Amino acid sequence: MKKEILNCEKARSICIVQTLAKLGHFPNRKSEKEAWFLSPLRSETQASFKVSLKLNRWYDHGAGIGGNVIDLVCLIKQCSIKEALHLLNDESIPFTTEAPVSYPDNSGIEILSVKKLQHPALLDYLKSRGIDYKIASRYCYEVNYTCKGKKYFAIGLQNRSGGYELRNKFYKNGSSPKDISLFKTNQTSLIICEGLFDLLSLLSYSPTLATIHDFLVLNSVAYIKRTTKLLTDYKAIYLYLDRDNAGRKATQYLLTQNPHCKDMSNLYEGFNDLNDWWLFQKQQSG
Structure with missing residues (x-):
């Protein structure tokens, strides 16, 4: 049978x-x-x-x-x-129980090359997420890497410690060291987003924001406390975090840490995050 x-x-x-x-x-x-x-x-x-x-x-x-x-x-x-x-x-196909291969990067990922975004599959993925290529290419790279002996490529956002957040149609992972990503042009105001596609969605929606704000991407709400010292440099801080439980808790934490913080998530009320909202806007206008 x-x-x-x-x-x-x-x-x-x-x-x-x-x-x-x-x-x-x-x-x-x-x-x-x-x-x-x-x-x-x-x-x-x-x-x-x-x-x-x-x-x-x-x-x-x-x-x-x-x-x-x-x-x-x-x-x-x-x-x-x-x-x-x-x-x-298929239970007849055994899962491996061998010890993980040791790579220079303790996440199991070794970066092979970093270059300009150009692979058609990655460009199609950006398009499916409603992201303008010109905007993505300012902040992201095409990263080729190995993981457990196999080669992959992804959209990469570098963090301030030199690691990369890696995204493609199938995978969401990142190389070590893990950290937040900060883009400074010496502005007096800062926008904080939770993830890579939140940042790109916001700038696709309003490209002029890039000329008047610095940007910080948490990459994970687990790194929220790493922002505390950075916030003292800004007169205004705009929070565009997810509207799930973790995102709301992170927003509340930042609001209590700095009086210059302002929750901007009402922009995408009814949606989990900026990218969900942005895709809906594009569908409505298209």
Whole structure:
């Protein structure tokens, strides 16, 4: 009898803890509600990778990313969604339990080259996110890298410590060291966004903002406290963070830290973030 093809909806119900066990990762501690692991996505000595047993969702606090079991397999195995579904569906295909390959970058990523954005697949991806190429090319690069012996390419946003946030149609990850990204032109006002596509969406919506503000991209709300000293340099700070729980908490934290901060998220009320709102605007106008 032919085995039933696993679709995304069914795959998302597969237990993350059991999947991690197949991959050779076991919890450091566990309660009725959650399990904590050493991150399978990067090197660490204290467990910051949480799996909600109730929701069957994971979140890597050190990397600032999370999702379902399909997302996790894609990141660990550096494979496509189709390949992840195949692995989750076919128990005869063993998951590797070998120790991770050691790279100069402790995230498992080694940067091979950084150049001007030009690959058609990346340009199509920018277009699908509603981003103008001229704007993206001012802040982002085309980054070629290896992860676990395989070669990849992505849109890269460099952070102030030299690491890159990496995005393409299939993957969301980043190289070490992890940090915030800061773009200074010695303005007296600062705009803070949560992620790469929030910044690009805002500037696609209003390109003139680039001439009157400095910009800071958190890359993860986990790095919010790294902004505190920077904020003292500005007379006005505009916050464009996500409208989910994590984004709202980060906004409230900054509002209490500096009286010059102003929450601007009403612009995209009813949407999770700037990019969701911007795509909707483009669809309405198109």
